[in-house]
Amino acid sequence: MAPKDRLNSTVLHRIGALFLGRPGFRLHALRRAAAVALLLLAAGLTVQPRHGPPESRVAVLVAARDLPPGRVLSKADVARRELPADLVPDGALRDIATAEGRVLGSAARSGEPLTDARFNGPAVASGGAGTAAAPIRLADPEVADFLVPGRRVDLVTTLTRSGAASVLAEDVKVVAVQAPQGHRDQGRLIFVGLPEQAAATVAAAALSQSVTVTLR
Known part of the structure; x- marks a missing residue:
């Protein structure tokens, strides 16, 4: 700083020159600035909408309410619900006509997917x-x-x-x-x-x- 500038500098200028002139302080300030930038970038990625492929879902039949064993199913006993394809159990029923009139071999909880294994087969019936x-x-x-x-x-x-x-x-x-x-x-x-x-x-x-x- 020129002698003339030193005479005209304000108190803030002098404090800034005092701290910025230290190498350790500069490194610390750069690190903090980088950390803030990374946090802002992470926040932006979090709120950014995802544009990946939509999740595949399958409509299956579930118990509309708690059902006891031995119940002969009616339309009021079942409901349709969409589940992620990878969570659909094997043998899950998808059509109400395939469930109506069938006899539950064991109890089913409300919302539980109904599979062919839940029903009495011909030998059991x-x-x-x-x-x-x-x-x-x-x-x-x-x-x-x-x-x-x-x-x-x-x-x-x-x-x-x-x-x-x-x-x-x-x-x-x-x-x-x-x-x-x-x-x-x-x-x-x-x-x-x-x-x-x-x-x-x-x-x-x-x-x-x-x-x-x-x-x-």
Whole structure:
């Protein structure tokens, strides 16, 4: 600084010259400036919209609410939901028609994707090879609340003429239970697995007689 400039310099100029003249201070100031610039760049990249390819999503069926085992599904029991393609399980159902009328083999939580493994297959629905599923409409619909697929029961009927109780079948397996309905005047429907000939006899008897079950 020229002698004349030194005389006319302000206090701020003198302080600036004092600190900027030190090499250590200059290096520290440069580092702080670089750090601030990097922070601003990172903030800009964070708020910048992404222009990558859109995420692939697939529409699947999920349980519309908690569903118990043995429920015969209706349209009100399922809903469509889009999931990322890499999160869709194998065998996931995508069409409501493929789920309606099928029997849940195990409970499903609300929002859970429904897969083919959730439902009773033909072998389970009939009770096994050489057997058939016989429909039984229970006289007391509330008894069905205690039944789930796999439960063993005895089928008991009351003959209308004599009033004597009769056992239609013993130790049979429940393979499906109808979901509760808005009205219960006709009783709840269940399916039990029986040998084919016995299944036909029991199903025919259940059409004309009042049937209930005893639990094992």
